[in-house]
Amino acid sequence: MHKDHDLMGLMKFLAREDWKEPFHAVLDEHFGPAMDAFDLTHDDIEDLLDDAWAMTLWGCAFEDFLTRDLEPDGRNLVEDYLKRRGWKETPRTKAYMKELRTSVMSLYEVSEIVPGQSLRARDLIRAGEPIVVSERSTTHTLKPWDKIAARIVPQRDGHVFAGGLLPFSSEAATMLLDGIHDSLDKDSLSSPFMDDKLQTAAPLFTLAWLFDVLPKALGEEQPVLQNRDGEEIVFHTVRFPLAIRMTQKEIGTRLDTLQDLRRESETFWNWLGDSPQTRDGKDQGAMSLDVTMDDGRPVLGNIELKERSLLLMVNSAARAARGTAMLQEVLGNRVLTPLTEIQTVDQMRESSQGQPAGASSIPPEIATPIVHAMLDKQYRETLDEPVGMIGDVAPRAAVKTAEGREKVADWLKFLENRSASHNDPTDPMVTYDFGWMWRELGIQDLRQ
Incomplete structure (x- = not known):
């Protein structure tokens, strides 16, 4: 944290009795609906998320509270603190607090990222020209076109992010934008009072993030992946060693006799199924994972000659069995007993995520x-x-x-x-x- 952005004095002031209850009410706006929906407490949410995210979410509610004028007398935490304790703060810290007082949470799309220095943020709600923001830490993790919820605070020498910054998935961003448009009338989105209107919607940012992250943290069942035949996706690679003195050319000639194989190169074939049609075995609630050719025929698998082996690559156990029988029938003793390698979707995902940089065998x-x-x-x-x-x-x-x-x-x-x-x-x-x-x-x- 920049020394001019130190809000510890303001946070301690928040512990005064006259601010506790109003702040808890704002916390409930940010967390309450998610707590009810997932039957969780504040402590449960903190346990599910790591400490950094728990503090960030608290910071989103805190920064929202800094903008609130409380009923019935219009009191504001920042104004009261500066009036009573402002003499303890530097001029730049006081200026930062005043900017937070009028800040607005919005959804931004980032681009032109300079790691350790800056990025450009385009407001997806209020439109306008992208803003160059000075930022060090998050520029090392953000990617072009990532979406983030944040408050951009003007400074004497540019713009910075406030502390409550949340990265949004595409799904969460859509959920948030739908919620914002539903909560605000269309005229207000383009009116000069947009900032005032948007300030009232600040809890939606926290909630949209929580409704996206909590199901994953709770380990809710992921969508089932099936192929067009209604078979669970499990990747199989069946390796047939070539018999002694058997050449790739001879194997290729035999494979070309199969009508369902389409040769794509000297050593590669696509195994094609029938024209697209609805299969009764397909679970309508499952996600389908399949590839089709230009003519609409589905690709059931791939066959490739590699050195002294023939590889059959398919995405289900049933296809592995069908493909193995098909190849053994046409090739006979030209190939030896096959070996099969099996990998689930989760295993493939974990292996790809855990692969260190430069681990590929191809330079x-x-x-x-x-x-x-x-x-x-x-x-x-x-x-x-x-x-x-x-x-x-x-x-x-x-x-x-x-x-x-x-x-x-x-x-x-x-x-x-x-x-x-x-x-x-x-x-x-x-x-x-x-x-x-x-x-x-x-x-x-x-x-x-």
């Missing part, structure tokens, strides 16, 4: 140009294909309207943010430059 200088070239090809094709996030309209078509341009910008920001989320800074996904897509679609002015 970045080799992987990067290959991956970037593949991404260029994929995204260039995507520009002319329907995209669900922009209403099943192709990006090139969507940018012809003002509303479509905004949707395409949000989609591109989502792609960039997701790409930057990988832990390894040398990962080709992290270093990929999406700038050409903004320029190609003529909306680079919205990349802010």
Whole structure:
């Protein structure tokens, strides 16, 4: 904490009897609905979250309280403190307290991050030009297009964040924006009194964050992942060693006789299913994870020749059994007894998150140009294909309207943010430059 932002005197003053009850009422506004919804106490929430987040949430309520004029006499904590104890504070600390007194919590989208120095924050509620904010710690963890709830406080030499800063997932941001728009009438969103209106909605920021984070902290059941056949997603890699003196060319020739295999390269085939159709076994409450070809045929798995082995890669136990039988029938004694490696979704997620930087066996200088070239090809094709996030309209078509341009910008920001989320800074996904897509679609002015 900057020495000019030390609020310890103000916090001690809060312990006076005449401020305790009003502050507890504000705490209840910030936490009460979440406590009721999840049947938790304040202590339960503190136990579920680490100490840093518990203090941040308390800080959000505290900073909200600093802006309140209490009934019936309009008392305010900051004004009362400065009147009685202001002589103890430096001029810059008093100025900071006065700015907090009139501050407003809002939702921001960050960009142009300079680690250890600054970032640009665009207000997603009140609009306007992005603000350059001097910031050290959070610039090391934030990624372009991340969304945060915060109070931006003007200083003599720029702008800074107050202490109550909450990172928002895309889902939580949508929940918050919906709540803000529901609680405030449309006219107030663009009126000169917007700040006053928004101040009353400060508890919604804490609640939206809690309603997003608490279910995960409580370990609520995650959505079931299934493939189109209603089978639980469990990744199987079946490795068939090639028989002695058997060549890859001979194996490839045999695989080409299978109608459901489509050769994509000298050593790679897609295993295709029937044309898309609804399957009765599919759980309607489950999330589907499958890939389709351009003609709509689903990809059941992949087959690849690697040195002296043939690999079958599928996403369920049933497909592993079907694929193994199919390959053994067509290849016979050309391959030996297969070995199977199994990995659940959670195991795959944990292994990818725990992988240290540079752990990939492929050097970045080799992987990067290959991956970037593949991404260029994929995204260039995507520009002319329907995209669900922009209403099943192709990006090139969507940018012809003002509303479509905004949707395409949000989609591109989502792609960039997701790409930057990988832990390894040398990962080709992290270093990929999406700038050409903004320029190609003529909306680079919205990349802010």
